[in-house]
Amino acid sequence: MVEWKLPKLQARVRFPYPAPTSNKAKPMALSPSRRCLREPVAEIFQAANHLSQAAEAHLAGHTSLAISLIKKADCPAIAAWTESLWGKTTPYNIRTAVPHLPPLLARGQRQPLRMPSTALQQQLLARDGYHCRYCGIPLIRKEVRVALQHAYPQAVRWGSTNASQHTALQAMWLTYEHVVPHARGGTNEVKNLIVSCWPCNGAKAQYMLEEFGLADPRLTPPCPSTWDGLERILPPAKKGPAGPRVTQHAQRVT
Numbered sequence: 001m002v003e004w005k006l007p008k009l010q011a012r013v014r015f016p017y018p019a020p021t022s023n024k025a026k027p028m029a030l031s032p033s034r035r036c037l038r039e040p041v042a043e044i045f046q047a048a049n050h051l052s053q054a055a056e057a058h059l060a061g062h063t064s065l066a067i068s069l070i071k072k073a074d075c076p077a078i079a080a081w082t083e084s085l086w087g088k089t090t091p092y093n094i095r096t097a098v099p100h101l102p103p104l105l106a107r108g109q110r111q112p113l114r115m116p117s118t119a120l121q122q123q124l125l126a127r128d129g130y131h132c133r134y135c136g137i138p139l140i141r142k143e144v145r146v147a148l149q150h151a152y153p154q155a156v157r158w159g160s161t162n163a164s165q166h167t168a169l170q171a172m173w174l175t176y177e178h179v180v181p182h183a184r185g186g187t188n189e190v191k192n193l194i195v196s197c198w199p200c201n202g203a204k205a206q207y208m209l210e211e212f213g214l215a216d217p218r219l220t221p222p223c224p225s226t227w228d229g230l231e232r233i234l235p236p237a238k239k240g241p242a243g244p245r246v247t248q249h250a251q252r253v254t
């Protein structure tokens, strides 16, 4: 039985950098004041618990219970959180123009390889684990979601539009984020990549941390956690590596 304790939502809400003493000495746009564009809502963590219990039910052969729990995790409040980050009129992703940042590159000027290799993905998972390095929410890889889709197509909604996708699995979709965006000259080196949720990744898009006033997530160590991204439902050959871990009954460390 794999247990995962609900983390305190505010546990990681801290500012890696102190607020500037004066705007003149340090312009606001260059002074990171928040770790993510919007703090996650409690429903995401509740959904993670439901999905974790669904994984246990699945492994125990309790199909009906697994279906019920997966459906329970498909919560409208999570869609509202995601949409609040992606929307065109959202107050959460307002940007400030910052001088001297790398310009947007034409496609021909960017590095040809956009996605990190499989080996690099494994390296990032081993380092970062299965939590967003920005907002801290628990994450699930596409491979796990697809396995759930195949097992429970009646519970895992996954259409071609945002609105037709299971809200928790959409928000908790594990992606690999270029901190300096690929479109701004960011490389595929480990030092420029982090594990991130799809909402944070998609909302940041081709913009720099400084344009959002975001703290650099690479300066905060990955959060040890017992959350395994539901990798336990995959066959051994397809499982991702374990990330920073704590003992089963330990509290999440910040």
Ligand SMILES: [Zn+2]
Pocket: 036, 132, 133, 134, 135, 136, 137, 196, 197, 198, 199, 200, 201
């Ligand atoms: Zn996130």
